Amino acid sequence: MPLLDVKDLSVTFSRRGQRTVRAVDGVSFAVEAGEVVGLVGESGCGKSVTSLALMGLLPKQKGVTIGGSAMFGDTDLLQTDERSMRDIRGRDVAMIFQDPLSSLNPVVPIGIQVTEVLTRHRGLTGEAARKEAVELLNRVGIPDPSRRLKEYPHQLSGGMRQRALIAMAVACAPKLLIADEPTTALDVTIQAQILELLRELVRESGTALIMITHDLGVVAGMCDKVNVLYAGRVIESARRKPLFADPRHPYTNGLLGSVPRLDSGKGERLHAIRGSVRDVLPWPDGCAFAPRCDQRVEACVGEPPALVEDIHRHAYRCVNPESRTAEVPS
Amino acid sequence: MTETLVEVDDLKVHFPIKRGVFLDRVVGHVKAVDGVDLRIAKGQTYGLVGESGCGKSTLGRALLQLTPPTGGRVNFDGTELTTLPAKQLRSMRRRMQMIFQDPMSSLDPRQNVESILTEGLQAHGLGGDRTERRKIIAKALDAVGLPQWALSRYPHEFSGGQRQRIGIARAVVLNPDLIVADEPVSALDVSIQAQVINLLEELQEELGLTYLVIAHDLAVVRHISDTVGVMYLGALVEEAPSDDIYRTPLHPYTRALMSAVPVPDPEVEDRRERILLAGDLPSPANPPSGCRFHTRCPWAQPTRCGTERPELRVVGTGAHRVACHFVEQIESGEIRPHTVKAEVIADGAGSKDAHGALETALETPGGPGI
Numbered sequence: 001m002p003l004l005d006v007k008d009l010s011v012t013f014s015r016r017g018q019r020t021v022r023a024v025d026g027v028s029f030a031v032e033a034g035e036v037v038g039l040v041g042e043s044g045c046g047k048s049v050t051s052l053a054l055m056g057l058l059p060k061q062k063g064v065t066i067g068g069s070a071m072f073g074d075t076d077l078l079q080t081d082e083r084s085m086r087d088i089r090g091r092d093v094a095m096i097f098q099d100p101l102s103s104l105n106p107v108v109p110i111g112i113q114v115t116e117v118l119t120r121h122r123g124l125t126g127e128a129a130r131k132e133a134v135e136l137l138n139r140v141g142i143p144d145p146s147r148r149l150k151e152y153p154h155q156l157s158g159g160m161r162q163r164a165l166i167a168m169a170v171a172c173a174p175k176l177l178i179a180d181e182p183t184t185a186l187d188v189t190i191q192a193q194i195l196e197l198l199r200e201l202v203r204e205s206g207t208a209l210i211m212i213t214h215d216l217g218v219v220a221g222m223c224d225k226v227n228v229l230y231a232g233r234v235i236e237s238a239r240r241k242p243l244f245a246d247p248r249h250p251y252t253n254g255l256l257g258s259v260p261r262l263d264s265g266k267g268e269r270l271h272a273i274r275g276s277v278r279d280v281l282p283w284p285d286g287c288a289f290a291p292r293c294d295q296r297v298e299a300c301v302g303e304p305p306a307l308v309e310d311i312h313r314h315a316y317r318c319v320n321p322e323s324r325t326a327e328v329p330s
Numbered sequence: 331m332t333e334t335l336v337e338v339d340d341l342k343v344h345f346p347i348k349r350g351v352f353l354d355r356v357v358g359h360v361k362a363v364d365g366v367d368l369r370i371a372k373g374q375t376y377g378l379v380g381e382s383g384c385g386k387s388t389l390g391r392a393l394l395q396l397t398p399p400t401g402g403r404v405n406f407d408g409t410e411l412t413t414l415p416a417k418q419l420r421s422m423r424r425r426m427q428m429i430f431q432d433p434m435s436s437l438d439p440r441q442n443v444e445s446i447l448t449e450g451l452q453a454h455g456l457g458g459d460r461t462e463r464r465k466i467i468a469k470a471l472d473a474v475g476l477p478q479w480a481l482s483r484y485p486h487e488f489s490g491g492q493r494q495r496i497g498i499a500r501a502v503v504l505n506p507d508l509i510v511a512d513e514p515v516s517a518l519d520v521s522i523q524a525q526v527i528n529l530l531e532e533l534q535e536e537l538g539l540t541y542l543v544i545a546h547d548l549a550v551v552r553h554i555s556d557t558v559g560v561m562y563l564g565a566l567v568e569e570a571p572s573d574d575i576y577r578t579p580l581h582p583y584t585r586a587l588m589s590a591v592p593v594p595d596p597e598v599e600d601r602r603e604r605i606l607l608a609g610d611l612p613s614p615a616n617p618p619s620g621c622r623f624h625t626r627c628p629w630a631q632p633t634r635c636g637t638e639r640p641e642l643r644v645v646g647t648g649a650h651r652v653a654c655h656f657v658e659q660i661e662s663g664e665i666r667p668h669t670v671k672a673e674v675i676a677d678g679a680g681s682k683d684a685h686g687a688l689e690t691a692l693e694t695p696g697g698p699g700i
Contacts, residue, residue: 042520042521043519157610159610187381187382187546187611188381188548188590188591189381189586189587189607190610191592192606193606196604196606214519216520217591217594217599218592219594220593220595220596220598221592221593221596221602240596241597244595244596244597245596245597255520255521257524258520258521258524258525259524259594260524260527260547260553261549261553261594261595262548262549262552262576262593263598264552268553269528270527270528270553271524272521272524273521273524274525276490276491276519276521277519278489
């Protein structure tokens with residue numbers, strides 16, 4: 001049984017006088033223990049909303065409808081009430097956000113913010129909590145941790161703040177860590193440090209990681225399985241090597257063609273995808289990518305394409321997929 | 331060699347740090363740009379890369395005299411800009427345009443597209459009467475791939491990619507020689523990024539534009555540039571034709587930077603050698619002595635690196651310039667990277683050491699400003 005089994009997750013936002021937005025539309029994926037699963041897509045594809053729904057962080061108010069299930073062990077994260085969710089969050093499932101400055105409290109020293117987690121979930125107080133906090137900061141590579149504990153978030157650099165957040169997230173050795181664009185706000189050399197730290201945490205502690213990112217390079221280097229999202233749907237999912245070697249969905253293929261690569265020559269024209277996701281709102285009932293797709297056929301309009309899975313568990317939602325280019329290692 | 335359009339010599343931009351309530355005492359300077367020389371050839375693209383805070387944007391602005399340089403010279407097509415009287419500088423500005431990073435905040439939300447595009451023409455007294463101006467604007471819109479009905483619309487009605495096209499149209503409508511593009515695609519989604527990069531390349535071919543592209547994304551710069559300059563803490567550390575710098579990066583910082591960029595290909599990623607740099611960028615208000623990179627450099631030597639600032643010098647044949655005392659020895663393998671400060675990591679091994687290394691590096695006195 002997978003650690004987390006998300007089935008048919010959907011999130012809609014509706015407001016009186018405005019059209020209903022279906023931000024996430026039937027997303028299913030599974031995460032095994034110790035596995036790194038990527039959710040990739042451009043802005044507006046529903047990747048962050050998916051993670052917020054899983055963490056129970058979407059506002060529970062009129063107009064927000066969440067459907068489907070997300071089984072984490074025996075509990076359905078989507079049905080859990082707020083009180084028990086508070087126990088799960090931080091202890092079993094933890095999250096790292098994109099912007100470390102806005103996810104830390106600016107007027108509370110780092111030390112208190114780290115020990116808060118330890119007190120809440122592990123019952124550590126006083127000197128024991130402080131000692132554990134020092135140990136945690138040390139583990140994520142923050143130099144001189146005892147001094148850092150007394151400092152405020154603004155006194156730390158971007159990379160250090162992200163390390164502090166990671167320290168908090170792993171404080172209770174969660175079974176699942178959700179990282180929402182953890183390195184997008186950082187410079188490349190710092191990004192390399194943070195990614196290495198995450199790799200190491202996964203390797204050492206066996207924590208499963210959901211990596212949400214728009215950067216295909218990060219995915220290529222980190223994820224075991226990749227889910228590509230477009231307009232709220234998983235349009236392709238596969239293990240990382242077959243996905244990059246042999247993308248079947250025209251969107252995935254187009255995305256790979258539009259990234260300039262460090263190891264390609266100058267002057268090669270990029271294969272841009274025409275138009276943008278927002279050109280056709282609301283997204284059509286059929287394939288949402290159809291208006292931008294070069295391989296569109298008549299069957300694309302009307303009904304959403306079903307998820308087709310081949311023998312290598314490479315799944316895609318397309319009626320006219322890219323032809324196989326290579327024999328793929330499974 | 332083609333004709334040079336822009337010549338920058340020993341350019342410096344120092345911002346004063348002020349303290350005190352009544353008397354603003356100057357207590358120091360942030361040396362955002364500290365002695366940069368570069369040449370941009372006509373019709374070519376010069377790519378400037380570096381991490382945030384390295385001074386690349388300030389350099390771009392100082393080149394256009396949008397931020398007054400505190401020292402050095404900028405020669406644009408035979409005219410010295412730093413001493414040019416304000417009035418002449420203003421008319422010179424038609425020939426040097428800029429594209430900004432955030433297309434939303436660089437367009438006036440209350441101006442429609444026609445007004446945005448007309449403003450520059452009016453300011454420079456171009457285009458004669460209204461009908462003629464309309465023709466020029468229509469051509470510019472066409473060039474950037476926007477429909478004519480866009481003229482009466484306002485910036486908020488467009489998507490990010492389209493807004494960036496408006497910004498580009500605003501620059502090209504004046505028929506400039508040089509365009510300084512400061513992070514032109516970093517606010518855009520990947521698929522849109524490719525459209526804008528292609529557009530910039532097409533415009534260059536059609537109009538013979540010269541570009542200075544400032545970006546932190548090495549892959550983008552690599553894709554678009556003829557020559558690439560790498561900046562670290564206010565100075566160029568390496569400059570070479572685009573192919574050379576990516577095939578054989580020589581400066582330790584460039585090597586580290588290249589090795590840190592993830593490539594969207596699992597096969598490459600698995601084989602890739604990563605050089606993890608220790609710590610963060612030191613403060614430009616109090617840069618390290620000698621070579622500015624020596625505090626984080628895995629190849630740093632006890633002699634010279636900490637005391638003597640390396641000049642940008644030609645290495646090998648042709649146009650490859652590097653600011654490092656020991657570049658030949660590093661290239662030949664005579665100097666090995668220290669295991670203490672940063673670790674060369676093949677995938678899956680030795681990360682623990684790199685980790686401990688980070689602390690060691692940071693604990694050394696005079697280490698990165700923490």
